[in-house]
Amino acid sequence: MSAETKSLNFLEHIIEEDLANGLSKDKLRFRFPPEPNGYLHIGHTKAIGISFGLGEKYNAPVNLRFDDTNPAKEEQEYVDAIKEDVSWLGYKWAEERYSSDYFQELYDWAILLIKDGKAYIDSQSSKTMAEQKGTPTQPGVDGPYRNRTIDENLELFAKMKAGECNEGEHILRAKIDMQHVNMLMRDPLMYRVLKKHHHRTGNDWCIYPMYDWTHGESDYIEQISHSLCSLEFKPHRELYDWFKEQVHGFAKNKYPMQPKQREFARLNLSYTIMSKRKLLKLVEEGLVSGWNDPRMPTISGLRRRGYTPQSIRKFVETVGVAKRENIIDVSLLEFCIREDLNKKAHRVMAVLNPIKLVITNYPEGKEEWLEAENSQEDESAGFRKVPFSRELYVEKEDFKEEAGSKFFRLRLGGEVRLKNAYIIKAESVVKDAQGNVTEIHCTYSTDTEKKVKGTLHWVSIKHAIKAEVRDYDRLFTDEAPDSHADKDFMEFINSKSLKTIEAFVEPSLADAKIGDQFQFQRLGYFNVDDDSTSKNLVFNKTVGLRDSWAKVKPKENTNNQQGNNQKQPQQNKRSAIDQIKSYGKKYDRMQDDQREKAKAEIIELAKSIAYEDLEPLFGTAVKKAGTRIITMISLGVLLDNGLDKNEAINNFITKALEDKNELLVVEANALL
RNA sequence: UGGCCUAUGGUGUAACUGGUAACACGUCAGUUUUUGGUACUGAAGAGUCUAGGUUCGAGACCUAGUGGGCCAACCA
Numbered sequence: 001m002s003a004e005t006k007s008l009n010f011l012e013h014i015i016e017e018d019l020a021n022g023l024s025k026d027k028l029r030f031r032f033p034p035e036p037n038g039y040l041h042i043g044h045t046k047a048i049g050i051s052f053g054l055g056e057k058y059n060a061p062v063n064l065r066f067d068d069t070n071p072a073k074e075e076q077e078y079v080d081a082i083k084e085d086v087s088w089l090g091y092k093w094a095e096e097r098y099s100s101d102y103f104q105e106l107y108d109w110a111i112l113l114i115k116d117g118k119a120y121i122d123s124q125s126s127k128t129m130a131e132q133k134g135t136p137t138q139p140g141v142d143g144p145y146r147n148r149t150i151d152e153n154l155e156l157f158a159k160m161k162a163g164e165c166n167e168g169e170h171i172l173r174a175k176i177d178m179q180h181v182n183m184l185m186r187d188p189l190m191y192r193v194l195k196k197h198h199h200r201t202g203n204d205w206c207i208y209p210m211y212d213w214t215h216g217e218s219d220y221i222e223q224i225s226h227s228l229c230s231l232e233f234k235p236h237r238e239l240y241d242w243f244k245e246q247v248h249g250f251a252k253n254k255y256p257m258q259p260k261q262r263e264f265a266r267l268n269l270s271y272t273i274m275s276k277r278k279l280l281k282l283v284e285e286g287l288v289s290g291w292n293d294p295r296m297p298t299i300s301g302l303r304r305r306g307y308t309p310q311s312i313r314k315f316v317e318t319v320g321v322a323k324r325e326n327i328i329d330v331s332l333l334e335f336c337i338r339e340d341l342n343k344k345a346h347r348v349m350a351v352l353n354p355i356k357l358v359i360t361n362y363p364e365g366k367e368e369w370l371e372a373e374n375s376q377e378d379e380s381a382g383f384r385k386v387p388f389s390r391e392l393y394v395e396k397e398d399f400k401e402e403a404g405s406k407f408f409r410l411r412l413g414g415e416v417r418l419k420n421a422y423i424i425k426a427e428s429v430v431k432d433a434q435g436n437v438t439e440i441h442c443t444y445s446t447d448t449e450k451k452v453k454g455t456l457h458w459v460s461i462k463h464a465i466k467a468e469v470r471d472y473d474r475l476f477t478d479e480a481p482d483s484h485a486d487k488d489f490m491e492f493i494n495s496k497s498l499k500t501i502e503a504f505v506e507p508s509l510a511d512a513k514i515g516d517q518f519q520f521q522r523l524g525y526f527n528v529d530d531d532s533t534s535k536n537l538v539f540n541k542t543v544g545l546r547d548s549w550a551k552v553k554p555k556e557n558t559n560n561q562q563g564n565n566q567k568q569p570q571q572n573k574r575s576a577i578d579q580i581k582s583y584g585k586k587y588d589r590m591q592d593d594q595r596e597k598a599k600a601e602i603i604e605l606a607k608s609i610a611y612e613d614l615e616p617l618f619g620t621a622v623k624k625a626g627t628r629i630i631t632m633i634s635l636g637v638l639l640d641n642g643l644d645k646n647e648a649i650n651n652f653i654t655k656a657l658e659d660k661n662e663l664l665v666v667e668a669n670a671l672l
Numbered sequence: 673u674g675g676c677c678u679a680u681g682g683u684g685u686a687a688c689u690g691g692u693a694a695c696a697c698g699u700c701a702g703u704u705u706u707u708g709g710u711a712c713u714g715a716a717g718a719g720u721c722u723a724g725g726u727u728c729g730a731g732a733c734c735u736a737g738u739g740g741g742c743c744a745a746c747c748a
Contacts, residue, residue: 007686007695035748070747126746135744137674171746181675183744192746211748234677235743263677265741270683318696320685322678325741329683332697342710377710408708417706448706455706522707549708581722616723616737627723 009321011050014262015058015226027257028060028225032086032093033215035067036078036199038276039291039298040085042312042333046267049316051228052091061094063222068100069214071198079199081291085299089309095222099214100200102221106209107161109217110172110190112250114153119190120146121156123170132178133186140178140186160193163206167193174213176242184239188212216240217247219259227259230266231323237261267319268327271474272297273482273489287493288475294529294540295475295497305472306517306527306542311340327480334543341517341525341542346374346381349419349457350505350520350539352469354393356461357440359424362390367460372420384508387463388421393504394458399440401429406552408454410440416454419521423450457521464504467537470529471499505537512537519545576605577613580634584627587663602630606637614638618652625661632656632667639671 008016019025030051034040040048055062064086068074086093113119122129122145134140148156153172160170172191180186190213195206216239219227227240240261248258268274279296282288292300302312315336319328349372367389375381398409398416410416415425422444430439478484478492509518511534517527524544532538583598617631635649656668 007688009685013688033748037748067748073747129746130744133744135674138744139674140744168746183675186744189746194746208746210746215748231677232742233748235675238676265678318684320696322685324678326684329697332684335697338709347707347709373706376705376707406708419706421706423706452706454708457707519707519709522709524709545707545709547708552708577722620723624723 010323011054011226011228011262011264011321012057015054018225018260023225025058025060027223028054028058029063029094029223030055030060030226030228031063031065031097031219031222031224033065033067033099033218033229034082035070035073036075036082037070037073038078038280039081039300041274041276041279041296041298042269042272042302043267043274043297045089045299045312045316046319046321047228047230048086048089048091049313050264050321052086052093053317054226054228055094060225062091063095063097063224064093065097065099065218065222067211067215067218068098068198068200069208069211071194071196071208074199076199081300085303088303089299089312097218097222098200099209099218100198102214102218103201103205103209105221106214106217107207109247109250110209110213111154111157113174113190113246114157114172115150116246117150117175118246119153119172119174120148121153121160121170122146122173122187123156126168133183134178136183139180142178143187146175146178146187157191160191160207161205163195165193167195169193172207174243176239182235182238184212184235185242188239212236212239213243216243216259216261219261220244220247220251220255223255223257224259225257227261229261229263231263232266233261234263237263263323264321265323265325267316268325268480269297269333270327270329270479271476271481272330273476275482278482278489281490282475294470295472304530305540306341306525307337308340308344308517311337314340330474337543338525338546341519343377345517345519345525347372347376347519347521348506348509349386349459350467350469350503350509350523350526351393351395351457351459351464352471352501352503352520352523353396354459354504355396355399355437355440357392357394357399357424357442357458359390359392359442359444360427361443364390366390367462370420386420386506386508387460388418389460389462391461392418392458393461393464394440394456398454398456399426399437401437409456410442410454415450415452416456417448417452418444419455419457421448421458422446423448423452455522457523459504459506461504463507465507465510465537467503467505467509467539469501469503469526469539469541471501471541473497473499503539505539509537510534517542576608580605580609580630581617581627584624584630587626587629599633602633603637606634607641609634609638611638611643615648618648625659625664628656628659629661629664629667632664632671636667636671 032048032051052062066079110119122143124143129143132141132143156170157172159165171189173187173189176185176187178186189210191207191209193206194208197203244258274297283291288296291298292304294301294305315333367387369385370388371383372386373383400407401412403411410426412426415423417423424442424444426440426442428441429437432438473494473496475494475497476492477494481492482489512528514528514530514532517525520526525542526539527542529538529540580602583602587598614631614634617627620627653668653671656664659665
C-alpha cells in the first residue's frame, strides 16, 4: 500500500545505484527539453512525468529547457503553449532555460575545440559530405578539408560567425573518426550557417549549433545529473559523452559534474499518432480544428476534451517505464479519466437521442420540482431541483415495443423508474405513416418504493434546454496508423470521428461554464466546450460510461469488433515450427485430454514444416522431455509423408527408446 | 557483409544482489445499486521467443539463433 513497497523502474534503479556509489542527493537535477516547434502530446507527458516525477520523488530541481537551436522551425507560440501545458499538468519547473542562452559559451568552447585540433571547417556540399560518411555497414572516408590548419579553421569559423559566409558554404564539424561503427561519430556537424531570425536571439547569430553539440553541453552547463530521453537517442550517447569529455577538459572548475544520458521507450497509444510532424499535417490540412481539437492526442486537445491533469498523470504513472517498444491500449487512458471524473463530476440528465413520452394520467399544465442528488460518490455535492411535467423526452434506445428478458428498459406493458421521479408503465404508442414510434404513452404511479429493473433518465420537454453535443470517435481506424511500411497514416483517417448531436439537457445546466464537467447520467462524462456560449451550449463527450449492456446487446455493433481481429494475426505470425516448440515446453506436464488436443495440433502443424526445421531439435537436452516428444511426433508426420530415415533420425529414435520418460518411449516406438 | 537496444498473460509494467511468476487495465461471473455506472467478491488467462550452456536451482547470468526497434537530415 505505502509508496516504499512500490518497485522501482530501471531509471530509479540507476539513480539509487549512483546515490549508493557516492553521488550526493542534492546534486540530483533533471530537465525536460522540448523543442518549441509544435504542441506537446500525450507522448511527451511520459517524458514530463518521468523527469518531473523523479524531481518530486527526490526533491530535486527540474528545469524546463527549450531546445531552440533551429530558428527555421521554432516559434514563440509554441514556447507559450508548452509552458501552459506543463503547468496545467501541475508540474513546477525550477528554472526556465533556453539552449540559446548558451550560444556564446558554446561558441567559445567550439574555438577551444578547434585549437585542440578536435574540430575543423568543412567546405564541401552536404551531398558530398554525406557520401563520404558511408553507410551503417560501410565505413566513411576522410574529406579533403579534414586536415586544415588550426589557424585556417579559426579564421573561417570567425568569418562564419561574422556573417561573411553563405548558408551551406562552410560548416564546423568535430574531428573524430570517419571509420567509426557509429555513424554519429563520423565527424558530426557542430555548426551551420543559418541566416534566420531567432525568436529569442533575434539576428545576433547567423551560425547555429546542432543538437548533439548543444544538448549535452546544455545539460552540462545546467549541471543536470541524469539526462533522460527516449530510445532513439541511444546512438547519440557515445557522441554526447565524447563532447562532454572534451568540454570537461576546459571547464571542470566551473562545471564539476558530468551528466549522464539514459534512454527509455517512448509512449505509443493505440489508434493515434505521436509525431509532431504528422499531427501538424492534420492541423494544416484541416482534418481537425487545430492543435487543441478534442480528438487530438495533444495535451491541449485532451484538456479541451475534458481530461483532467490528475487522470493524465495517473495514466503515465500506471504505464510505467521500460526499454521495449510498446503500444498502450486507449482503454487504459479511458479508465483513468473515468476513475477521476466518477469522483468529481456532478450527475445531471441529458437526452441525446430523444423520443417523446407522455404521461397520460399526469395533469396537463402541472409541474413539480423534484429533488435530485448531485453525486452519490460525494456527500458534500448536495442536491438540486429538476422539473417534472406531463411531457418528457427519453432516449429512443430506452424503449422497445417488445423485447427479450435481458432488456431492462421500457417496453409496452412494462414498468420502469424515471430517475429522481416516478415509476411509469408504457400503455401505448403513436406511430407515423412509416410505422416509426413517435410518442410513447404511459401512466405513472407515485409508489416509488416498488422494485423495477430499469431506471431511465429523462428531461421535461417544456423545461429542457437545447444543447449541441459533440461525440467523438477515434481519429484513426487502425491500431497503429503510422507503423505500416506500405501505407501512409493518412489512409487510416476515420472520417466519422466527429458526430454533432442536438440534445436536450436539464435546465440546471443553463449557467454551466466553459470547462465544467458533468456526468450525463447513464451516458458518459461531458464538459462544456470552449465554443460554448450562454445562448448555445456546447458539450464535448469526454468518455462514455462503461457499458456492459452494449456487450449484451445483439448485433448492430458495427465498428466495435477490433478486439477480435488482433489475436488471429498474432498467432499466425508464429511459424509452425515455433508453435510446435512452444507445445514442447509444457507437453509432458499436460493433462491427458489436453495432451490429446495438443498432439492433434502438432500433427497438423507438422505437415507444414521442413526436415531442416526439425533436425536441430534432435540435440535437445535429455531433461527437456517435452521438446523431444513433440519432435518425435513431428518426425512421425514427416516420415509418413515420405521422408526417409537417415543416420540422425535413427540415432534420435534409438536414444529415445532408452529414455525414462514413458511418453517419449511410446512415441518413439510408434516410429519403428 | 555492420553496430546498438529489446523480447514476461490480450495490453502495459513487476519479480531486491539467481530460489519456478505479481500488480493494473481488459475479459468473464456473482453481490450491492433509483445510473446495465460506481463499489465489493471471485474466476479464467503467461510458465517468461527458441536452442544450448553455467548452476543444487535461471524469467533473471553467458553463447547462438529468431522476431521487433533504432542508426547514413547543414532536424531535434
